[in-house]
Amino acid sequence: MQLSRQHLFSFWVGFGLIGLILIDLWPSGEAVADYWQSEIFLELRLPRVLSALIGGIALGWSGLMMQTLFRNPLAGPFLIGITPGATFGVALTTYLGSSLGLNETLSHIAIQPLAALGGAFLVLSIQLALHRKLSQMHSLLLVGLVLGYFFGAAVDIITQTAQAQQVKQFVMWGMGSFDRVLLRELIPLLGATIMGGLILTYHRHAFNTYLLGDIHVESAGKSAKTLRNWLIVGSATMAAIVTAFCGPISFVGLIAPHISRKIQGTEAHQKNIFTTAMAGGILTLAADIIANNTLENSTLPVNAILSIIGAPLVIWMLARKSG
Amino acid sequence: MISPRASLVFIAIFTGLFISNGCQNAPEKAGPKDVVWITNSHAQLFRIGHSKTDSFLEVYDAPNSMLSIGKFFWGRSLKIEGYQKIENRSKIVSLSAIHTGMLAELGLAKSIVGVESKQYIAHPSIYQSSALDSVQELAPDGPIIPEKLAKLNPQILIGYVFNIQEKNTIERIAKNHFPVIWANNHLEPHPLGRAEWIVAVGWLLGKSKESANLFQGIAKEYLAIAKQAAEASNPAQDKKPTSESENSNGRPTVMMNIPYNGQWFVPQGQSYMSQFILDAGGMPITLQPKGSGSNMVGLEKALRAMKLADIWINTDQCNTRKCLVEMDPRVMNIKALQSNRVFNFNKKLNPNGSNSYWDLGCIFPNILLRDLNKIIQNDTQSLYFYQRCN
Incomplete structure (x- = not known):
């Protein structure tokens, strides 16, 4: 009985995701002749919808891996400080790019993601170094918060000395958007997501053991350090690449795994990989649809929409848990 | 838990505060009696009036607003209730490059003792002058430095409200020391409205006649070009900006700005730039015919409207078509880019890095309009502010 209920939920989540993809892809606004073959669809709508879908899946998986890594259900790319770290990397390349004479295309496709990755790994390394010394779970989140403030302040200082156009560029990037992603940029986005998905799938049983504690991992004949490294590489890469491009x-990273666990009724990774991806995709696609269709003549920032949806959802989930 | 009674008390307090605040912001009554107020030709954020003994300036917070954010007078009266007297005018702080430019045009460059940052000064008579060395920079890298302003102790400060904290800081320092004129001419929707502020600046500094004459010359030329452009394109008088990217009644369609990370700021139909384009004989591409701001839209919405644009202007940091395509390759098929009709406002860059477009273009909208008219007429030989992006 329990199993069929979970299957039914999974089916509806999958159905909802496909529905949202179709809604987001469906022609809107003024009619365009041969829409499905048009430039509007192929170069603008399709990359936007695909980046929202892949970005949602990647962030969901990244959140799931981070919550496993820190054995903390409140861990997520934002709270742990990975997104602020990646933001710092992007800010550096945005502001230093023109001074260093970097090519715009090269900067978009390679340097910006690498800088974001650098920032993300830096934060995660600091977190892990402290993780061994700080035993309390909430200390970890506090460190994440503090790191977020630190990198935020560093970005503010860089912004203060930047030129107006660079500030504009960075502010627009900071609002979050799937509109800017080009078809060719989907390749690194998809690559990072597939890599993260493979790590999750391959080590799914080992990650279940990891949740119980290092001693259980060692007793099962596996190395906790190796598992930790896989979790770091997977979660940081996915979060950083999505941050760099979108x-x-x-x-998304915080909520998607929670929604999945709620549906599956278990923390077992093999059950949550698919539903976390679906939940992440649903959240980002829904945000993209709202962003592009709420106002006729304007586009709302995706990040603001997700915060408006996400904040009450997290509070509700925490309240239910403590209740 | 808050009791229902306590909740009611809170609601009553907040309602009281809201009402009292509303009363403070209620439209104000007309100025002193026996004052004849002069009707501006286009500016909506200030008015100048004269009585037998005194002259008055009132500054407003927004177009068509009755909320005054500054009332000043000069003349024989020692004190007039609600008005601040302008007495000395030889030490001026100007926090906007546009007002600094206006001061220079009125021959008052030597009176300037402080500016926001020397980097933004584009008026040749100031940045080429040796007098600039003695001018203090009050906000070279960000917010204003209060200590510097207090030490400088000017006789008049002309600025614009950039943020409320900075406004409060300046007003605290200025209190009982010097008058502060918040000249928010950037909020004027019409190009001639912005330019007309030179009359207010002239009034403040005792150059009323000169500034009025200067503005009349500017307005006369602007209106002549606009009339000529209107006759050339033979439009209906009540024509509104279009959201279609096809030519409308023979007027070339003009798109503006560039995308920033997939987002495009498209000016609204009654905005400053849209007005310029209409007056120059073009049809601005907008997404909203009403409103003087701009719409932030995603690339799909923007390109749907702009794909068939005849002309593309104000490409910001991009001075070549290659740069635009590198920024986002999806702009490649825009008609204006294909037909090489892309223009940027960067022809008058000064050695200090400033761009004359931002201040001289505002003070002399007639020159800017002439440029735009030429671009629309496809006569691009002797542009002043603009140049073609090759």
């Missing part, structure tokens, strides 16, 4: 996208 801007900081909040709450």
Whole structure:
């Protein structure tokens, strides 16, 4: 009985995701002749919808891996400080790019993601170094918060000395958008997501053991350190690449694994990989649809929409848990 | 838990505060009696009036607003209730490059003792002058430095409200020391409205006649070009900006700005730039015919409207078509880019890095309009502010 209920939920989540993809892809606004073959669809709508879908899946998985890594259900790319770290990397390349004479295309496709990755790994390394010394779970989140403030302040200082156009560029990036992603940029986005998905799938049983504690991992004949490294590489890469291409996208990494666990009724990774991806995709696609269709003549920032959806959802989930 | 009674008390307090605040912001009554107020030709954020003994300036917070954010007078009266007297005018702080430019045009460059940052000064008579060395920079890298302003102790400060904290800081320092004129001419929707502020600046500094004459010359040329452009394109008088990217009644369609990370700021139909384009004989591409701001839209919405644009202007940091395509390759098929009709406002860059477009273009909208008219007429030989992006 329990199993069929979960299957039914999974089916509806999958159905909802496909529905949202179709809604987001469906022609809107003024009619365009041969829409499905048009430039509007192929170069603008399709990359936007695909980046929202892939970004949502990647952030969901990244959140799931981070919550496993820190054995903390409140861990997520934002709270742990990975997104602020990646933002710092992007800010550096945005502001230093023109001074260093970097090519715009090269900067978009390679340097910005690498800088975001650098920032993300830096934060995660600091977190892990402290993780061994700080035993309390909430200390970890506090460190994440403090790191977020630190990198935020560093970005503010860089912004203060930047030129107006660079500030504009960075502010627009900071609002989060799937509109800016080009078809060719989907390749690194998809690559990072597939890599993260493979790590999750391959080590799914080991990650279940990891949740119980290092001692259980060692007793099962596996290395906790190796598992930790896989979790770091997977979660940081996915979060950093999405941040580099789409801007900081909040709450998805935190909420998607929770929704999945609620549906599956278990923490077992093999059950949550698929539903976390679906939940992440649903959140970002829904935000993209709202962003592009709420106002006729304007586009709302995706990050703001996700925060408005995400904040009450997290509070509700925490209240239910404590209740 | 808050009791229902306590909740009611809170609601009553907040309602009281809201009402009292509303009363403070209620439209104000007309100025002193026996004052003849002069009707501006286009500016909506200030008015100048004269009585037998005194002259008055009132500054407003927004177009068509009755909320005054500054009332000043000069003349024979020692004190007039609600008005601040302008007495000395030889030490001026100007926090906007546009007002600094206006001061220079009125021959008052030497009176300037402080500016926001020397980097933004584009008026040649100031940045080429040796007098600039003695001018203090009050906000070279960000917010204003209060100590510097207090030490400088000017006789008049002309600025614009950039943020409320900075406004409060300046007003605290200025209190009982010097008058502060918040000249928010950037909020004027019409190009001639912005330019007309030179009359207010002239009034403040005792150059009323000169500034009025200067503005009349500017307005006369502007209106002549606009009339000529209107006759050339033979439009209906009540024509509104279009959201279609096809030519409308023979007027070339003009798109503006560039995308920033997939987002495009498209000016609204009654905005400053849209007005310029209409007056120059073009049809601005907008997404909203009403409103003087701009719409932030995603690339799909923007390109749907702009794909068939005849002309593309104000490409910001991009001075070549290659740069635009590198920024986002999806702009490649825009008609204006294909037909090489892309223009940027960067022809008058000064050695200090400033761009004359931002201040001289505002003070002399007639020159800017002439440029735009030429671009629309496809006569691009002797542009002043603009140049073609090759």
